[in-house]
Amino acid sequence: MFGSMAEMVQRARDAGTSCWRVVLDEDLSQITLGEDEVLGTLRSRLATMREAVALGLEGKTTSLSGLSGGGAHRFRDWSRGAGGGGEGGERGPLSGPFCAPMIARALATMEINAAMGRIVASPTAGSAGILPAIFLTLEEVRGIDEETLLRGLITAGGIGGVFRARASLSGAEGGCQAETGSAAAMAAGAVVEMLGGAPAMVSEAVSFTIQGMLGLICDPLGGLVEIPCITRNVSAAMQAVAAADMALAGLTFPIPADEVLDVMGEIGRELPERYRETGLGGLAATPTGQLLKIQVMGGELA
Amino acid sequence: MSILDIIGPEMVGPSSSHTAGALRLARVARSLVGGTPERARVGLHGSFGKTYKGHGTDRAVAAGLLGFEPDDPRIVAALHLAGKEGLELHFEEANLGEKMHPNTLRIVAERSGEEAELLGSSVGGGFIEVSRIDGYPVLLHGEYHTLMVVADDIPGTVAAVTQLFAERSVNLAYMEVRRKRKGERALMILQFDQPLDATALAEIRAFPWLHSARPIPKLVQ
Known part of the structure; x- marks a missing residue:
């Protein structure tokens, strides 16, 4: 695992190669598995991501709490102009041909996760909707092949490793920025590389993602990974797409990625406990949030 | 530790720290007593204590004590299965100290007259850190x-x-x-x-x- 984005980018540049290659080589030097085994495992993880998305889009599951389920299915139908009880779908979704199916997929995985279905934590379960949504939509809309997607997962994993080393991947430690923020940055960096961006652009995509997600708190209603986690995966995926496009356009963010990550870690450590996955603050503590909690879990108003 | 731990684990939702990580900590407790315990007392600290029901942490701990993997669909029914396997479980919110990681649990497991105590934290994405076993300070991440x-x-x-x-x-x-x-x-x-x-x-x-x-x-x- 790399301890900084600067080191990853430098190693790739020096070797005249991509981030995925140096991340994989670094991994192989640390673990007992070989390259084929790592790629084979990633292939099965990608298959699990596909299954969760497909199941979620069917829209037949409801979470144990009853608070979520069916949103992915409804959104997809609406965005294809098939109505579904919404408004204006026939004119096409404002989010466009890439983002609309991506939104549906992000909702799908997270609805399956809330229903205690099988997903891939990437990097966490609370942020498991982002990578599959972006990767599988890239496959559909841009025709990216599976081998490239696997390389993208490697790059994403390498970026996640830097987040783990410099900040956190845990909502209880660092707020939602540490979960959906990390996942979005991993996806943005990977997308940039899959679409031909240079290693330095990967790092820019990480900066562009996180600068917009700093300070995001973790405030799940009743501690359930549903509200707002499911829709927050959507916002994070949107952020990742914008960040990837800015990086690919050659825009640069003046603060280096590692410094942006360090400040994310610092903010996370300073967040009060009620904003770190305790279900005691933020949206969870609103009057409606508390009422919904009592409806599904029992108890009394605080 | 590998990118496979970042893009993973494959798991049953809803939370990598409160479900998969908690399951892994319980797996360690199970191995300390050499099999499914007859009795386990589980103290949940911080975010674990506040949200364990919503996240299915109780089911995940039961599943880990039963030896399940994080992606085992039986996790959903683990509390029921624990009862059938003769595993008696007791969960309670615990204050393990201000400086303790927010997702920490303490498990005291008993099997065949042997007792083992484990203190461990779920540090995000399914990663764990075991910090005490039977009163000995340790630092284990399950990497070996x-x-x-x-x-x-x-x-x-x-x-x-x-x-x-x-x-x-x-x-x-x-x-x-x-x-x-x-x-x-x-x-x-x-x-x-x-x-x-x-x-x-x-x-x-x-x-x-x-x-x-x-x-x-x-x-x-």
Whole structure:
């Protein structure tokens, strides 16, 4: 695992190669598995991501709490102009041909996760909707092949490793920025590389993602990974797409990625406990949030 | 630790720290007593204590004590299955101290008259950190096949154990010796890339000064 984005980018540049290659080589030097085994495992993880998305889009599951389920299915139908009880779908979704199916997929995985279905934590379960949504939509809309997607997962994993080393991947430690923020940055960096961006652009995509997600708190209603986690995966995926496009356009963010990550870690450590996955603050503590909690879990108003 | 732990694990939702990580901590507790315990008391600290029902942490701990993997669909029914397996569970919110990681739990498991205590944290994305076992301070992340040896605090025990592995060409990746007080039993933590075979384990257990030798499975890459 790399301890900084600067080191990853430098190693790739020096070797005249991509981030995925140096991340994989670094991994192989640390673990007992070989390259084929790592790629084979990633292939099965990608298959699990596909299954969760497909199941979620069917829209037949409801979470144990009853608070979520069916949103992915409804959104997809609406965005294809098939109505579904919404408004204006026939004119096409404002989010466009890439983002609309991506939104549906992000909702799908997270609805399956809330229903205690099988997903891939990437990097966490609370942020498991982002990578599959972006990767599988890239496959559909841009025709990216599976081998490239696997390389993208490697790059994403390498970026996640830097987040783990410099900040956190845990909502209880660092707020939602540490979960959906990390996942979005991993996806943005990977997308940039899959679409031909240079290693330095990967790092820019990480900066562009996180600068917009700093300070995001973790405030799940009743501690359930549903509200707002499911829709927050959507916002994070949107952020990742914008960040990837800015990086690919050659825009640069003046603060280096590692410094942006360090400040994310610092903010996370300073967040009060009620904003770190305790279900005691933020949206969870609103009057409606508390009422919904009592409806599904029992108890009394605080 | 590997990118496979970042893009993973494959797991049953809804939370990698409150479900998959909690399950892994319970897996360690299970291995300390050598199988499914008859009784387990679980103290949940911080975010664990506040949200364990919503996140299915109770089901995940039950599943880990039953030896399930994080992606086992039976996790959903684990509390019920625990009852059928004769595993009696007690959960409570616990305050383990201000400085403790927000997702920390303490498990006291009993099986066949043996009791084991584990203190561990779920640090995000399914990663775990075991910080205390039976009162000994430790630092385990589940990255290796591990053997926990408790022995009398007398000279020659470390040499005897390492000699045994040298003779069997088993490569030690990491080793640490801990004791609570001088003259009290010492804890040896031995970590390997490959799982330890049964004969090596039996030979270690034959040492007269040995109190226990407990293997803990590798949980992450």
